[in-house]
Amino acid sequence: MAERTYHHGNLRAALIDAGLQLLEEGGIEAVGIRSAARVTGVSHAAPARYFPTATSFLAAVAAVGYERLAAALAEAVNSAEDALSAFRAAGLAYVAFARREPNTFRALTHPSLADKSQHPDLLSASNRAFDVLRAAVVRAQADGHVVSAAPAALALTAWSTVHGISALIVDDQLAAKGYADDPDDLAEEVLATLFLGLRPTEG
Structure with a gap:
């Protein structure tokens, strides 16, 4: 360097x-x-x-990472044609970010930064990223694509799903479990399953 x-x-x-x-x-x-x-x-x-401290420095670096993630999610959502496409686009953008910046992705949830209340800039940046996803949930609910429930809880469900698949892809854990599919195709499949579970019950 x-x-x-x-x-x-x-x-x-x-x-x-x-x-x-x-x-x-x-x-x-x-x-x-x-x-x-x-x-x-x-x-x-x-x-x-x-x-x-070293942790305060890492927190400042991770805060920029969250800003990048929030920007990527917002761009994907704003470019979508409709509410359901926007929700889907947010999930795919999350996975794409992890694949594009794997080390930054790992820094976002590093154990030493678990208590984000100690780092206001990091907390604010992480909330902005989460708020993009929550806003996509609210929009999808308004258009009848997603079940009526607390938006924050649904956003947490979606975040947990896309973060989990992102971590498995970035850390090369899928092949060992028999998933040798293209990561993009696999992410699409996982998101399709997520959306199926979040659809309103008919009748």
């Missing part, structure tokens, strides 16, 4: 950018304050003003 010299501007943002680069190239284990300081070209002590 090439080092770059930091001169003037937003040091916090520069350090986060370095953290994202470290994450992409080396995974969670590579994301460290000292490493980010070296990449940014500042002293090891300089980041302490913004990130007093």
Whole structure:
């Protein structure tokens, strides 16, 4: 990784950018304050003003990851032709994000960041991503495609499903279970099963 010299501007943002680069190239284990300081070209002590702990730095990096996820979900939803397509598109966009940025995806739910209340920016970013999915649920309910129930609970059901299949795909766990299908086809099948379970009961 090439080092770059930091001169003037937003040091916090520069350090986060370095953290994202470290994450992409080396995974969670590579994301460290000292490493980010070296990449940014500042002293090891300089980041302490913004990130007093390694966890606070990882949380800031993960917050950007959630912002990227929220943007990807929103773009997919806004490009859909109707409410049901938007709900489906959100799920597929989630899986696509995980496949495109596997290390970022893993950082989003890293155990050290489980208590997001300790990291307001991370909590806010994660809520924005979840709110895109919840809004898609509300829209699908309004059009009669999804059962009438608490939108947050249905969004959690959908999130759990797409996160689970994403994790299995990213961590190469499917072949061992006999699922050698194309990941995109498998994601489509899983989402079709999810939607079948969320449809309103007729009659």
